[in-house]
Amino acid sequence: MADRHETITGDSLKELVDRFYTSVRQDNMLAPVFAAAIGTTDEEWQPHLELITAFWVAVMLGTGGYTGNPLQAHRKLPPFNALLFGRWLALFANTAHETHSIAPATLLIRKSVSMADAMSRDLYGASLNAPAMPVIPPAKRHYRSTPVFDTAGIPDALRRAHKTAAGVFARIVVEKGRLLYTIGHEQTHILTPEHPGVIEPDSPHFVTPLDDVKFTVEFYKEAG
Numbered sequence: 028m029a030d031r032h033e034t035i036t037g038d039s040l041k042e043l044v045d046r047f048y049t050s051v052r053q054d055n056m057l058a059p060v061f062a063a064a065i066g067t068t069d070e071e072w073q074p075h076l077e078l079i080t081a082f083w084v085a086v087m088l089g090t091g092g093y094t095g096n097p098l099q100a101h102r103k104l105p106p107f108n109a110l111l112f113g114r115w116l117a118l119f120a121n122t123a124h125e126t127h128s129i130a131p132a133t134l135l136i137r138k139s140v141s142m143a144d145a146m147s148r149d150l151y152g153a154s155l156n157a158p159a160m161p162v163i164p165p166a167k168r169h170y171r172s173t174p175v176f177d178t179a180g181i182p183d184a185l186r187r188a189h190k191t192a193a194g195v196f197a198r199i200v201v202e203k204g205r206l207l208y209t210i211g212h213e214q215t216h217i218l219t220p221e222h223p224g225v226i227e228p229d230s231p232h233f234v235t236p237l238d239d240v241k242f243t244v245e246f247y248k249e250a251g
Contacts, residue, residue, distance in 0.1 A: 031128045035135070037091075039127060040083045043135070044076055047122040050212070056114055060107045086138060109151045110158060112143045116215040120207070120235065121188070129186050136235045140207060140217070157216045161225045163196045167247035175202065175243050178236045185244075188231040196247040199224035204240030209233050218242070 032039035051057045052072070065075050084091035119139045123132040140155075147155050176182070191197050199208060201218045208216045208224040210232050217237070218224045226232055226244075234242075 035131045041080050043126045044080045050118045113215045120209045161227050168250045173244045197226035198245045202241040205237040207235040
């Protein structure tokens with residue numbers, strides 16, 4: 028893989044958009060929604076890719092010639108499952124990290140969450156929804172916790188995809204702020220003090236601070 032972009036530029040955004048929508052077109056749940064609205068051929072997709080690249084350039088850099096209305100465009104789509112917003116976000120967050128270093132990827136992910144939430148509210152009258160959180164089995168016992176991490180002190184290892192040790196569950200406990208919890212390429216959850224996250228063994232995941240956040244991670248395994 029080429030070196031990740033250290034700053035957000037027009038070229039880095041074009042790479043992000045191209046990679047992201049390649050993933051979307053290959054996703055068995057998102058592809059049908061986009062195919063119905065755009066088509067399936069590269070020729071049909073090219074104008075959309077150019078439009079979305081112009082949109083991201085306008086949003087992140089304040090330049091470019093984008094004059095569209097994303098909310099109005101999405102109101103014309105056939106109805107789709109609101110949970111797909113989370114899948115879209117998961118793919119986007121992974122692509123942001125594939126193409127950019129942590130600092131610019133964080134800015135891009137934060138903006139994507141803001142946009143997805145606005146669209147969810149506009150189309151469905153509710154904030155972003157997510158599947159049910161996994162549950163830690165009763166046989167698992169807490170055996171250690173991390174120190175409290177704040178926004179500036181989150182280890183890079185937690186902000187890129189990683190897994191717990193074999194057989195180990197974990198709970199992400201947020202004390203302050205909001206944390207985006209991305210599971211694989213399929214799910215995202217916005218964690219808050221009222222909504223902790225559960226990590227299952229062998230499940231790639233990473234976190235992204237959405238604002239000023241403090242959290243710890245608790246680890247659970249079989250007693251003995």
